[in-house]
Amino acid sequence: MFTGQLTLSISRSVKSNLTNIRKISAAINTNCVKSLLYKEYGDPIKVLQVTTQTIQQPIGKQVSVKWLLSPVNPADINIIQGKYPSRPPLPAVPGNEGVGEIIAIGSDVQGLHVGDRVVPNGPNFGIWRTRANYDSKDVMKISSDIDLVIASMMNVNPCTAYRMLKDFVPLKPGDTVIQNGGNSAVGQLVIQLCKIWNYKSVSVVRDRPNIQELKNQLTSLGADEVLTEEEVRNTQLFKNKKLLAPKLALNCIGGQNATEIVRHLAHGGIMVTYGGMSREPLTIPISALIFKDISFKGFWMTTWTKTNMDSQERLDMFKNLANFFIDKKLQPPPYKLVPFREYQEAIAKALSFDGRTGVKYILDLTES
Template sequence: MAVHMNKVMSWFVISNVVNNNLLSKAFSAKVLHGTRNMSYTVRKLEFKEFGDPYKVLNLVESKCEEPQNNQVVVKFLLAPVNPADINTVQGVYPIKPELPGVPGAEAVGEIVAVGSQTKTLQVGDRVICNTQPASTWRTHAVVDESDLLQVPKDIGLVEAAGATSNPATAYRMLKDFVTLAPGEVVLQNGGNSAVGQNVIQLAAAWGLVSVNVVRDRPDLPALKSYLTQLGAHHVLTEGEFEKQRDFFEKNSLKKPQLALNCVGGKSALSILRALRNNGVMVTYGGMSREPVTAPTSVFIFKDISLRGFWMTRWHKSHRNTEVQKEMYKDLFDLMRQGKLKAPSHKIVPLDQYKDAISNTMNVKGYAGFKYFLDFTS
């Protein structure tokens, strides 16, 4: 079984590269460079009420409006399907769009038409969204140019489409809470999650040691091998980590000052207890749906800090700032160098959106693809 999983993981990597290259070439061959008076038919996923995505989402068509003044028309190419998108449709996400609404927090697109007063973007530029909610599950949209960020065209479409969420979250959590020097340890649970894989790769690129805790599962050796190939130094199951209270000493590692939690419950408590004095645990998710609890002793005797992080809030307060520009420059440079790769993924046409939703809602799955909606087919 482990051998089979290794073959599958290897195929993931190969297929990701092939899909990315083919998609980019296919779009480049058929994209039309628009003018101000060109009309586009918009295909979009729309919901008129909050609820079960299977029931409330419908694929509809409309006409695209002409861009005015500093507006542009974006032809979306790829959009990831994230858990937050599902929560938005369900009506349980903190940000609720006006109804009828279009889901989608991020995507990569290309400018196909511009208004008369645009200054920074032109037809043919590749862009990602810089506002929330972005409503990206559609083929075209009229957007203010200030709500977009230009992306270098040598960045893969899959990497660009998902840049504003998972890579950016990993980047900010490693940068903003603790000053880490090369050789220091970062501890995280959910090491195989999309954010977790980005943490592993960024840590490796910056000379940090990542210790990654995952749930026990079938084909565990294959998963450990996969994460190690990404740059993970240590991968342990929750049970293995709990039993090895002297793990850091045995491996000649300094105890971590930073722990990243996306699980909650017992898993969060386990990594919290491993922190050294004055350590910080940052919570950015709660996949177990269990609360984060902490014993009084970690506050009194170790002065541990518990923090939270939400990428949407960070983007809102740092929109179009030099700090934001520097972050994306760093991320794109690492993507260009092959040091920051997208997670294993599958690209499906917009018509097959229910497959993507089903995969994203399958919280019981241990491993799988991240789905992307393809608007070019």
């Protein structure tokens, strides 16, 4: 009888301890995270709200990523407004670009380790949060030698500039590229890549009181010529053979600005449109089609990434860009870090963006 009572007592004690262990384990295996969430499309200032959730430790092929920095891009704003072609199901967390650190991994993860820095491996990732779990194939390791700010910007603008210069015209050293939006983030990267690859670059920018200061800035990055919208209408750069007529034009503005650039393209040249900041349509002169055989293409980095997700070409691009940044051949655009808790400042700046400033606002997700 005594032995039975002792056994029963021990059994109850063990069960009680196991229950406590499970409770402690559950507490350890959850983590409180903050995120910016929107449940409906609209004005980002109004529809975004800070929420708190708990997440489990990663299992299987999952990795847990602590997000560090995430730029606020115009596309992010358009997605929240419901004006972008690629939109996640609601409710959603915004943020397509950024850099994070792996802080835990599941038992079946291969090729990634705690402490690795990673970037998103696809669109609509939902980075404006402090932490989340992902399938390991959905993140891509990036060299820890790259500055954190630069790493946070790697997925969109550098890749856009790189692909537009590589994929449409077989450019050779000495060939000319003309672009509008020369002081935009992509525009500044185009200038620098042209310098690296020995192409000549002509950048068109909007006039402003400090225009010479801007021209000096872009020239210091490697621009061969910087012209205002008025100057590009009357330039003799190509007629007097100072530069070869451009084979490639890059357009992110649209409207009359783009039309003036088309007039300078060489016979058989191509204009690639990747944005429309003026919100005005692209008007194509008939003579450009009939007599100069000009072609017009569009480019969307999201589509390219989806098509080339696992390609060697994509890996080579990231490797090349990373090396350019590490070697200081590429510089990021001017930027400002904004603490996560002050996210409305970054959103407001992005909403008021008029193309005249090249400052990139980046959410510091560690400052929550």
